Amino acid sequence: MVAGGGAAGYFAAITCAEADPSAEVLLCEATAHDLAKVRVSGGGRCNVTHECPELRDFVLNYPRGSRELLGPLHRFGPQETIAWFEARGVALKTEADGRMFPTTDSSATIVDCLHRSAEKAGVICRLRCGIASVERRPEGARFRVNLQAGESVDADCILLATGGTQGSAGLTIARALGHTIQPPVPSLFSFHVDDPRLNGLEGVAAQGASAGVKGTRLSASGPLLVTHSGVSGPAILKLSAWGARELHAAGYEFTLVVNWAAPRTPNEVRSALEQERTAHARRQVGSSNPFGLPSRLWERLVAAAGLGHAIWAGASREATRALEAQVCAGEFPVKGKSMNKEEFVTCGGVERSEVNFATMESRVCPGLYFAGEVMDLDGVTGGFNFQSAWTTGWHAGHAMAGVQRQ
Secondary structure: OEEOOOHHHHHHHHHHHHHOOOOOOEEEOOOOOOOHHHHHHHHHOOOOEEOOOOHHHHHHHOOEOHHHHHHHHHHOOHHHHHHHHHHOOOOEEEOOOOEEEEOOOOHHHHHHHHHHHHHHHOOEEEOOOOEEEEEEOOOOOOEEEEEOOOOEEEEOOEEEOOOOOOOOHHHHHHHHOOOOEEEEEEEOEEEEEOOOOOOOOOOOEEEEEEEEEOOOOOEEEEEEEEOOOEEEOHHHHHHHHHOHHHHHHOOOEEEEEEEOOOOOOHHHHHHHHHHHHHHOOOOEHHHOOOOOOOHHHHHHHHHHOOOOOOEHHHOOHHHHHHHHHHHHOEEEEEEEEEEOOOOOEEEEEEOHHHEEOOOOEEOOOOOEEEOHHHEOOEOOOOOHHHHHHHHHHHHHHHHHOOOOOO
């Protein structure tokens, strides 16, 4: 039995049924809609995986689980994922930042592929079929699964792929069967910032930026997007993933430090400003943008440094230093967070040390398997969470079918 009709659950169910056609594979999804995250991922395009030939670099995109995933990814990683979908008629394309999508730019292509593959393999899929509890049996089938509708089903093995959100049935079941649960907290979220330097700049993006949390070693780089409620974009989402627990502990109130001109260092920023001052003394500071920042953002930073209508010749060294600070060490108060679009990722879940990552089988309860975010395993944005779903689902599916992969 597979509990959870998301990417990991479907992939495991399909893999198991294909590896052992005689197996009866039942997939239960508690809601009325399966593959919900697949449908909304990547703005409805479905970011299937990420192009990265070197797996040791690939695993660096997992704040939790990088060490455990390296071996499994060598057996079923991005290249195997690409081949799996292509063998089923789904071609993928790579974008400039490495993210991979179906060439149709539609998540429906991936949803339809998984549905067709499950049906062809003989997987029995049931919606509105939540699991109330699981009991170990002393003889016969290992487990008795009690469904919320009152029905009971016997199973030789169970895969939990219910995700890691607070209140997940999978976490409740895993705990009842002896597992340690790391408390789930949000990951991959944007920051609420109400600051005059950013207000009204919705949609403006700095393509090369870095962001950190003042007083910590947390930092991330990449495009940074100004939104109606604050800041988002890859730099912020990566920062939220790596700092998921620390930011949760801080109540999502902290000071964000931004270098809009990254990867330039403060010394390099200072030198560029001095060169601008020397070369264009009669030019207005606000119209002289040596870092290629969006013009409206640059004008705000210049104004915040007190140089809104000044020319370079009239800019004091104190004001120039203030502009340097605005460019490479701007401080913004953060008060709250928002989910990244309709996607929701958590850190936390089943303790990784209690799972055998060669098979995804529980080290605590034989016959119990895990895949995806039900474990304390998560990646940054860019297709990494889906790849861990495919990878862990593939290994669990083969193990449940009794097929040993080396």
